[in-house]
Amino acid sequence: MKFLITGGLGFIGSALIRKIIKETDHQVLNLDKQTYASNIFNLKSIELDKRYTFVKGDICDEILIEKLLFDFQPDYLMHLAAESHVDNSINNPSEFIRTNIFGTFSLLKNSHQYWESLPLEKKEIFKFHHISTDEVYGSQISDKLFNENSRYDPSSPYAASKASSDHLVRSWFKTYNMPILISNCSNNYGPYQFPEKLIPLTILNAIQGKKIPIYGNGLQVRDWLHVEDHSTALLDIISKGKIGETYNVGGNNQIKNIDVVKKICTVLDQLGIDKPAGSKSFRDLITFVKDRPGHDLMYGIDAQKIYKDLNWSPKIRFEEGIKDTIIWYLKNKKHYL
Numbered sequence: 356m357k358f359l360i361t362g363g364l365g366f367i368g369s370a371l372i373r374k375i376i377k378e379t380d381h382q383v384l385n386l387d388k389q390t391y392a393s394n395i396f397n398l399k400s401i402e403l404d405k406r407y408t409f410v411k412g413d414i415c416d417e418i419l420i421e422k423l424l425f426d427f428q429p430d431y432l433m434h435l436a437a438e439s440h441v442d443n444s445i446n447n448p449s450e451f452i453r454t455n456i457f458g459t460f461s462l463l464k465n466s467h468q469y470w471e472s473l474p475l476e477k478k479e480i481f482k483f484h485h486i487s488t489d490e491v492y493g494s495q496i497s498d499k500l501f502n503e504n505s506r507y508d509p510s511s512p513y514a515a516s517k518a519s520s521d522h523l524v525r526s527w528f529k530t531y532n533m534p535i536l537i538s539n540c541s542n543n544y545g546p547y548q549f550p551e552k553l554i555p556l557t558i559l560n561a562i563q564g565k566k567i568p569i570y571g572n573g574l575q576v577r578d579w580l581h582v583e584d585h586s587t588a589l590l591d592i593i594s595k596g597k598i599g600e601t602y603n604v605g606g607n608n609q610i611k612n613i614d615v616v617k618k619i620c621t622v623l624d625q626l627g628i629d630k631p632a633g634s635k636s637f638r639d640l641i642t643f644v645k646d647r648p649g650h651d652l653m654y655g656i657d658a659q660k661i662y663k664d665l666n667w668s669p670k671i672r673f674e675e676g677i678k679d680t681i682i683w684y685l686k687n688k689k690h691y692l
């Protein structure tokens with residue numbers, strides 16, 4: 356199979372590409388603009404493989420997208436390119452509207468033309484998979500987890516831009532019969548993540564003896580899923596998912612932010628890393644800062660559908676996954692500092 360993957364130099368896209376190149380015979384074309392969130396180190400281990408091609412470019416560049424589709428002739432398009440950091444979307448939303456909404460439109464419009472041009476046997480294979488977030492559902496207000504029928508109620512400009520792109524993708528199915536799939540996943544963690552997000556930021560700040568900032572009271576709850584488990588889910592969805600469907604992907608692993616940070620500090624304490632001068636624990640670096648505006652209190656995913664229909668379930672327990680992630684950042688910190 357030929358995969359056109361957008362955003363493959365980012366955190367999740369690179370995990371997906373490493374998996375495809377290392378574990379299958381498929382070919383990958385990675386289209387990435389190389390924004391600040393990308394890192395060429397993320398794909399160093401596979402970049403020389405003959406089945407891998409990289410193109411630097413913008414998903415909003417319609418001429419480029421048309422050319423790549425018709426030249427490469429992908430069987431699957433997996434769309435992960437996005438502006439992904441909520442804080443940036445609050446301070447500077449324009450790029451989120453451009454990349455996440457217009458960029459998705461540009462991919463849809465050109466994929467539609469490409470798909471219509473295919474001979475029947477290739478037309479029946481092609482799928483467009485949009486990789487999205489549980490943040491489209493907004494904050495969970497009761498014990499009821501989000502399922503695929505939950506109402507969209509995004510809070511941040513980031514979440515709203517992902518909700519918009521989900522709606523566009525779904526409309527291309529309803530209007531043009533385009534073979535699409537959408538997956539909405541909870542918070543990912545693991546190696547190769549740019550250190551603006553909670554887990555890598557905490558690890559790297561801690562080992563440099565810098566303060567570890569926590570928004571508000573730190574009681575916000577997120578569902579954490581290892582990026583390897585997410586990548587497996589994405590491959591199951593693109594290969595076995597039912598056209599036109601949405602799949603929620605989650606770890607069944609809701610944890611308060613403060614507990615995630617305390618856990619990282621405990622592991623660092625146990626690993627015997629030099630502690631900040633005069634401290635007994637890395638926990639001494641924790642600093643509560645003014646809460647993020649519109650900060651959702653809780654996200655929780657009901658992933659029964661993908662469990663039952665696609666026989667997927669997360670394999671990596673948080674206890675092990677977080678320890679491995681910390682050790683990985685200790686070994687590879689020079690690429691992320």
Ligand SMILES: NC(=O)c1ccc[n+]([C@@H]2O[C@H](COP(=O)([O-])OP(=O)(O)OC[C@H]3O[C@@H](n4cnc5c(N)ncnc54)[C@H](O)[C@@H]3O)[C@@H](O)[C@H]2O)c1
Binds near residue numbers: 412
């Ligand atoms: N990280 C998570 O916890 C999480 C959870 C659920 C869903 N998602 C979604 O998964 C996708 C990947 O997330 P991530 O954490 O890997 O993001 P990331 O920020 O680590 O990587 C995004 C990648 O997209 C590229 N990119 C940005 N704008 C582009 C453009 N205009 N054209 C081409 N490339 C562009 C960047 O260079 C970068 O390599 C996103 O769509 C995100 O919304 C992320």
